[in-house]
Amino acid sequence: MTENQIINNKDSRHELRDLVASQLKLMLDANNLQGAKSLLIPVQPVDIAEAIGDLPEAMQLIAFRLLNKTEAIDVYEHLDYTTQQSLIEEFKRQDVLDIVDKMSPDDRARLFDELPASVVKRILAQLSPEERQATNLLLGYEENTAGRIMTPEYTSSKANITLEETLNRLRSHATISELIYYIYVTDESRHLTGVVSLKDLVTHEPQQTLGEIMKSDVIYIKTDMDQEEVAKVVQRYDFLAVPVVDRELRLVGIVTVDDVIDIIEKEATEDIYALGAVQSDGDNYFETNLFTVARRRVTWLLVLLFTNTITGSIIGGQEELLTRITVLAAFIPLLIGSGGNIGTQSSTVVIRGLSTDELKDLGVGKVIFREAIAGALLGLGLGLITILWAYLLPQSQRNLTVAVTVGISLMAISILASIAGSGLPFLFKLLKLDPALMSGPFISTAVDVLGVLIYFSIAGYVLGF
Structure with a gap:
């Protein structure tokens, strides 16, 4: 199709x-x-x-x-x-x-x-x-654990039962079992010992026993496994269902692929909301009371408000420099806006990589270094364009020194934003915090405050202040 x-x-x-x-x-x-x-x-x-x-x-x-x-x-x-x-x-x-x-x-x-x-x-x-x-x-x-989302409606049998007897049993239990494509083989104490697929069941001789054809190397999950990890297991092995065992490895249920699809959708929605610093709590956002929506969104907005206050204080401390070269103020939104966008791009790819386990073989240092190089390349390209653009702007009065200051600052801020955007998700994961929820506001904080500091430091040095 x-x-x-x-x-x-x-x-x-x-x-x-x-x-x-x-x-x-x-x-x-x-x-x-x-x-x-x-x-x-x-x-x-x-x-x-x-x-x-x-x-x-x-x-x-x-x-x-x-x-x-x-x-x-x-x-x-x-x-x-x-x-x-x-x-x-x-x-x-x-x-x-x-x-x-x-x-x-x-x-x-x-x-x-x-x-x-x-x-x-x-x-x-x-x-x-x-x-x-x-x-x-x-x-x-x-x-949000495997035990909570599993169903106890599964098909199990003992290893000494013949395939013919198993098929007859399947026919009688088909209406009450949620999924009949796998038959789980257990011992007398309900410990999981093997699994037989419906395909194996119908392609072998009816007189054979389940123990003769079962796969004893069974992929299973435990009842306390997080539902997001459950989804990854089903996705990795392309299962229609995965067995769930308790601490004593006794079979207690199965998690089916339809539940996994719901989990993936729910977790993706939560991550997308979190990237925008919006807490969803699993509710339908557009059906949630507006006062509740405002309460959930105000926390990070207050953080950003506080950040902007710090940024404003830093800018206010450069009154002498801005009084003598007022054109510098015109480029502040450009620099912190570009830095924020670059940092958000880096954090987005890293957070997604953490969610899909794409980064597990790379290591933290390699990922951050890679994003820093990407930031440097972006900064170099954008910086050269910005130097030319800033030089040609009427308000800059063709001041090449100011244009170079803006371009160099953009290069430095791009590298800083890439490092912050790629490093903060790892830090928050290490601290057992949600990288998606925490990274966005903190990246904005770091880029706004440090970006302005870098800009005025470079400007002061280049312009002789």
Whole structure:
């Protein structure tokens, strides 16, 4: 499939969702419930969920009740948490149990994370014993760990079971297991000893046992592994699912690729917000209360405000130099703006490299040195252009000394910004802080303050002050 075809398919899906949502709203407005029900029959659950989410809140419950029970469970799992919570508050008690009890344990645990504690306690008490136990198991692990996102609905067997018996068992358990492409082999104490893929199962003789064909070198993760590391494991080995074991290496669940995709999207969103010094806390930014948005964004803005105060003080201390050569002030925004951009570029590539493990073989020193050289090359090119530009500006009065001062300062600031942009993410990671969240504001601080100091130091030296 070509890139254009992928884009076109994506556009078509958005058009379908918008069409379904608009048609559904029109039919519900006209109280045409049968027509609305017929409209949803050929639509995929994920598209129905998005269409329901686009409806006014008063219509969401009506649209949801048009679905049969099986489809309703699939659709509910795809709804955003705000809509899920809104529907739960409107459901009758039995409706809640019928849906929540049939959800996958990992999806149910994520839903419970978003619901008020009193609601969760009431629903848990009314779940079937098996589902309550499965959900309590997941809720017992820390958030954002493998244990919290795994599902206990997997297929396991003993090594002495034949392939024919395993296939028969798969047929009977296919509807209750989340994924049947892997059969995990365990001993009597549930310790993970091997894995057999569905492909291996159907391509070997039925009389062979799982122990004869299993792969004993199993890649697994532990319940306390961070979910971002889990995503890297699945991505590295191209798994559809990865087994999860406890401290005693007993199999307790699996993490499936659909959950990993959600994790990657969530972590990427958090990193992008963090690069802009915006705390997301995992919420949908555009659905968050504006006062909450302002509170989350104000911290780093205050840091930058304080930084600008320091920068202003440094500039104020150069009153004599600026009084005699006022044109110097015209180039301050250019220098600190260019330095900030170069530093942000360096920090962005380093933070991304840390996230994808691309830098693990290079080492800190080599990365910083490489970015410093890149900064020097950028500074050299930009500096030469700036010298010519500054010389030709009318306000510089063709003062070559001032133009050279600006060009040299830009070269020095470019190197400084590259070193700061590449070095600070490593420093913050060493201090157990989020490099993406911390680097941006601190790079601005370093470049603004040190850039102005460098500029006036060079100007004072070159111009004889």
